[in-house]
Amino acid sequence: MSDVVLHAARSDRSEEFATALGPDFEKQPNRIWDRARSVGEVEAELRRLRESMEERRQEVERVRARTTGLIETRFDDAVKQVFGQIAEELPTILAELDADLERVVIAYLRANEVPHTVTRQVSRKTLRIPPTVHLPAPLSEGLTVAIGQAKRLEDGESLHMAHPLVLAALDEARTAGSGSFSVRFRLTKNAPAALRNRSGARGRLALTRVSYRGFEREDRLAATAVFEDAEVLRPAAAALELVRMPCEDITPPAPALVLTPADLDEVVDEELFFDQTQATQAEGDAFEKAIDQLDQYMEDRLLVLRRAREDTSVRLRDAEEKRSAALGADARAKTEGLLRQLEAELEELDANVERLIARDDDDYGKWKTHAHKRRYEPPQAERLFDLEFVIA
């Protein structure tokens, strides 16, 4: 992986080393030749150049080796780990998705009194629906769908999120399932203790969908249940469990609940306010990473400018020495011109360095604003329904 990222080494690394040293490298021998006044000086300058090149070569090699090592040890491992985790978790996640699809569709069929049969095979279930007037066209013509593994499927089609039957079920759930209801929950055997302990209790429950649209798109379901004695059902996961329990519609309980919808609203407000910290923790990490990358980009640009500045400083010193050694007015005028040009270059580089240090840069400003917008995008909360409930 690191070879792909860093570009695989072909032979000796002279080409990449020369690139790392920069364009000024090729000009230096000429400069030595121009400046030296004896063979001894040429030899001494070349020796110095060789030593400084060796130092820079070692630095380049060291940075390269370190980068390669880092990528190999961290990136390769990280990628393998992610794929391994996906391979491990995928079957369970798909089975859960199939179970959810089945639950949604079967509830829809039962609610609309649609006759249907479910037969179980090794790796899937087959749902058969005869022609019926209780379903919209074209579903009304009857259909057979498979829930689970679709491999070597011969009878019917696979049930998926975009299947017309699922879409019809979701549509119905959204329209018929929103608003306010009164229900009696019947706890199943696997109901959590927090619910079993409240058998016979009455209260109000709200289900809210909170949509985060930051670095990651995430929808969270928040169930908030408050009992008549004003106690909030904890942990919050127990309220979601309550929503999943079988229930039946009832007439509003008598006597009327002391707890008002406004009381419930307040608890929902509070829960959502404090849940936001936890919900956006990952967003915070992604934001810091984005800002860090942005800073790194600016630091990279600064490093390039500083190297250019260093080169220009060396050239300026050379030019100053040349001016001192120049014989005659013409030669001095020529070097004076070069000096002025180099001084102007240096001044411009300094100004650019200062500008980047102060982060006075349009690109930086634009991307920083973008990162802030994503990180701090307020979530959208949508109340899906609220209930007056009794736990049987």
Add this chain to the structure above:
Amino acid sequence: MTRQEGTDVALKLLHTADWHLGLRFPAVEREQEVRLTRARLEVVGRILDLADSRNVDAVLCAGDLFNDPRPEEEWWKGLLKEFQRRSWTRPVILLPGNHDPLTQNSVYAPRDPFRRGLPAYVYVVDRDDFTLELGTTAVVYATPCRSRAGQTGLAASLPAREPGDDRLRIGLVHGQTFDLKDHQTTFPIAKNAAIDRGLDYLAIGDTHSFREVEPDARVPTTYPGAPEATKFGETDAGHVALVFFPRDRARRALVERASVSVWKWKEVSCGSLEELRQLRADESLRKTVLRLTLDMRLPLHEYDEATRILTELEGSLAAHPKVGVLTTERDRLRLDVTDSSAFTEGLPDVLQSVVRRLEAKAAVEPEKAERAIHHLFRLVQEGR
């Protein structure tokens, strides 16, 4: 949605203080100082964005927002820009603290360009009886600092609750509570001031660490601390307080700390090369202000490695620094010169002789001799 729009939901506030915009850091290099001073302005952007994200009803800024009553243009203009790029109706209340007191020529004075440039949703506490109603159900009372030090208890001067006033009452002052050890108290705040004045929350500023003065008190009195630390040792800096007031008055306001800082401040002492290696491996150092103290005596090869690690931490023209802002105490990083001449094996006699003489000189002028031996070692290594 803001309280001004007349909603009847619980009140939510963001409480911050001690931005110290314009604070200088002379102990670090100029470029690093620019990073730290700039971060103080950046964090204000984060705070205001957080207020938006959490849909709070108001933002309370409890003093010392500037490090000086007459900050340099860069800072007040930068803050103004942050306010001006938001088209809010949510009120933001700026309280002058003891570092930026309300004086005739301070940045908060009516004719000051900063003050004149503030958008309508930003309020400056410029009266001792400052009052701002948040809709019909809540009210903020505040009193500014008018000097750098004082013995007036500003919280005690807030109006007491009138009979029949059932609004949420929030106090906003800058000062010190009595319970800070070894502190000379200026603008003292009594522990029970919030209850005495009939407040539901007392928002204060001055201390740079997040702190609820009496965590179990019926009415919270909170220091949110500085959103960016100002020096080492401010362990709980880097936060703001998010405050939720339930409509049920029997319940106490709920306070949550939210992290906003850009920089973490850390002091590390390394007594061995291994500790230094571990430090180098810490990936979080890029956003850390690190004070590193070295206390170790190492043989030549290890000493050389230690100096190379330090170069990596500091950065060079070849590579970025690993540490965001670094100050190093290296006086006690010493070279153990015993047997240091081993590296001269195979070198000309004259070099071997030089090293032997430097070893002897180490008894008299250790630092110079150690430096010279190390330079020689480097030259020889590079030559090989």
